[in-house]
Amino acid sequence: MLDLKLWHSQLAISLVQILITAVIFYVTWDRLNRYVSVVPPEDRRSMGDLQKEVFGDNIASLSVSSVNRLLQLWAVIFVGAELIYLFTSIMYRRFIGMLMDALSSGEGMTDGTFIMLYNMTHGFKYLEILSAILLGVVMTGIFLNDRYIKLGSLAILLLFLVSFGAIQMQTVYLMGREIGIVWTSLIYHITETLGLFLLSLYLSVRYKGL
Numbered sequence: 001m002l003d004l005k006l007w008h009s010q011l012a013i014s015l016v017q018i019l020i021t022a023v024i025f026y027v028t029w030d031r032l033n034r035y036v037s038v039v040p041p042e043d044r045r046s047m048g049d050l051q052k053e054v055f056g057d058n059i060a061s062l063s064v065s066s067v068n069r070l071l072q073l074w075a076v077i078f079v080g081a082e083l084i085y086l087f088t089s090i091m092y093r094r095f096i097g098m099l100m101d102a103l104s105s106g107e108g109m110t111d112g113t114f115i116m117l118y119n120m121t122h123g124f125k126y127l128e129i130l131s132a133i134l135l136g137v138v139m140t141g142i143f144l145n146d147r148y149i150k151l152g153s154l155a156i157l158l159l160f161l162v163s164f165g166a167i168q169m170q171t172v173y174l175m176g177r178e179i180g181i182v183w184t185s186l187i188y189h190i191t192e193t194l195g196l197f198l199l200s201l202y203l204s205v206r207y208k209g210l
Helices: 004-038 041-055 064-104 111-144 147-166 183-206
Strands: 170-174 177-181
Touching: 004 064, 064 111, 111 147, 111 183, 147 183
Parallel strands: none
Antiparallel strands: 170 177
16 A cells, blocks of 8 residues: 555556446446337336236336436445545555554554554445445345345445454465455455445346346
């Protein structure tokens, strides 16, 4: 985090990710609206009834307008969460820099105190972003009336809170280098990447009409 070149690279990658995410959601939203506009309003209900007949009751309550709302919800969450993460990363880098200065100046701060503060503040850094993502997951589960999605999001939140309050940062050695594992950070990044991928895979298999 304190390496200037790596830090600038991280900022550039984050900005590119935000831009790509915003474009993808906008293109998808625009395409959905164009598809809907092709069907006359009086025929949309009959198409919904046909969809229910073909796919069953699993998607009966999920109309095109509901899909549109979910799409907008996830767009706000993804773009907003990335913007919040970018801002908090900038502020957190300043905070860590001040901690390093205090540690090097010998003002009474021990290595153990530094590790404890680093671990605890990392939890605060990711808590609101993870909450935003889990809010989107829960809203999706509510729209679909899917208890597995709602229970899964609750399990992730409880795991994060337990690691935040009870599990300290672990130090491991990899290829001759000392690496600190912050469990709150690990849970967030796994949820953001693998977790959302598994959610999309589950939705595509479970709800084939979406």
